[in-house]
Amino acid sequence: MAGRGKLIAVIGDEDTCTGFLLGGIGELNKNRKPNFLVVEKDTSVTEIEETFKSFLARNDIGIILINQFIAEMIRHAIDAHMQSIPAVLEIPSKEHPYDASKDSILRRAKGMFSAEDFR
Amino acid sequence: MGVTELEESSLLLDEKLLRFMDQLELLEEKRATLNTLIEQGWFSMSKARYSMGNKQVSALQYASEIEPLICVHARSLDTGKMDFCAERVSQKCSISGKDDRSIEDIGPQEEGVRKRIKSKKDVTKKETSEDASSEKAPEVPPVRKSDQNPQQDPLKWFGILVPQSLKQAQSSFKQVIDLSAEIATLQTAVLIARQDLMHSMKEKYTLQEKTSGAQLDKVAD
Numbered sequence: 001m002a003g004r005g006k007l008i009a010v011i012g013d014e015d016t017c018t019g020f021l022l023g024g025i026g027e028l029n030k031n032r033k034p035n036f037l038v039v040e041k042d043t044s045v046t047e048i049e050e051t052f053k054s055f056l057a058r059n060d061i062g063i064i065l066i067n068q069f070i071a072e073m074i075r076h077a078i079d080a081h082m083q084s085i086p087a088v089l090e091i092p093s094k095e096h097p098y099d100a101s102k103d104s105i106l107r108r109a110k111g112m113f114s115a116e117d118f119r
Numbered sequence: 120m121g122v123t124e125l126e127e128s129s130l131l132l133d134e135k136l137l138r139f140m141d142q143l144e145l146l147e148e149k150r151a152t153l154n155t156l157i158e159q160g161w162f163s164m165s166k167a168r169y170s171m172g173n174k175q176v177s178a179l180q181y182a183s184e185i186e187p188l189i190c191v192h193a194r195s196l197d198t199g200k201m202d203f204c205a206e207r208v209s210q211k212c213s214i215s216g217k218d219d220r221s222i223e224d225i226g227p228q229e230e231g232v233r234k235r236i237k238s239k240k241d242v243t244k245k246e247t248s249e250d251a252s253s254e255k256a257p258e259v260p261p262v263r264k265s266d267q268n269p270q271q272d273p274l275k276w277f278g279i280l281v282p283q284s285l286k287q288a289q290s291s292f293k294q295v296i297d298l299s300a301e302i303a304t305l306q307t308a309v310l311i312a313r314q315d316l317m318h319s320m321k322e323k324y325t326l327q328e329k330t331s332g333a334q335l336d337k338v339a340d
Binding site (some may be wrong): 026085 | 139147155157161164175183184188190192195208285291296303
């Protein structure tokens with residue numbers, strides 16, 4: 001694994017996952033664990049959060065792509081992740097366009113100019 | 120002395136702030152490109168779905184064995200930044216890795232037209248006639264089935280003859296993957312720059328307090 005590099009994981013709706021898997025990022029490892037989660041209407045928030053945390057714990061994942069509307073559901077877990085690896089990227093979905101004001105990275109960057117930082 | 124130090128730190132802070140703003144601008148640009156590419160990919164996928172059928176382009180079509188074709192190399196730089204670089208996994212590596220687990224393929228190993236095995240008499244007769252004719256048919260090396268790996272390309276999950284729009288969707292998403300690695304690099308750079316800037320800001324304020332304190336002491340004397 002070390003020689004091959006790290007994987008890109010996806011948590012998203014069906015079209016997002018299908019697109020990225022078409023691009024060639026998909027993997028089913030020896031334990032039949034995928035590096036993607038197709039979020040459907042009946043997928044619970046707990047399941048999404050657990051999958052996200054399992055991706056964070058895996059050392060073979062370098063980047064996690066997540067639809068922004070799904071990221072909103074588990075915002076606390078995303079905000080709690082401070083390490084640079086794996087990097088978490090919020091991407092738009094078909095129904096929900098990308099909103100920079102909701103992005104955790106940009107909110108952190110924006111927070112630098114608040115009054116609290118000058119104290 | 121104190122004033123010059125303060126000026127220096129202010130200049131340094133300005134420089135860092137400008138760099139930080141540049142990085143943010145670049146990040147925003149790349150984000151916009153990524154969003155457009157994803158939209159293009161969805162549009163092409165929808166077109167493919169329209170021509171192939173609703174269920175033909177869905178999660179139901181994913182293969183049971185999936186191997187990654189793209190991996191990301193992450194390396195940390197001296198400044199604490201992370202550099203992500205997307206790289207396509209070469210087919211050779213994946214084939215050699217698969218050899219041990221591959222299921223035995225029943226049937227002819229060579230594809231294409233095969234020659235019938237002939238008796239010795241026929242061969243000698245033929246040889247004499249062939250010598251007369253100078254032209255010989257070029258020998259085509261047989262293509263072995265094991266050399267090809269049809270499962271590798273995810274396009275094959277959706278059928279053998281897929282529409283052009285699905286191929287376009289694939290190329291759009293490939294571009295998105297490359298771009299996402301660049302964005303990940305930029306994101307970490309922005310966060311590092313932010314930390315650095317905050318550190319410099321605090322240093323400047325302590326320096327400012329010191330110099331103002333010294334000036335007050337001078338005035339008091």
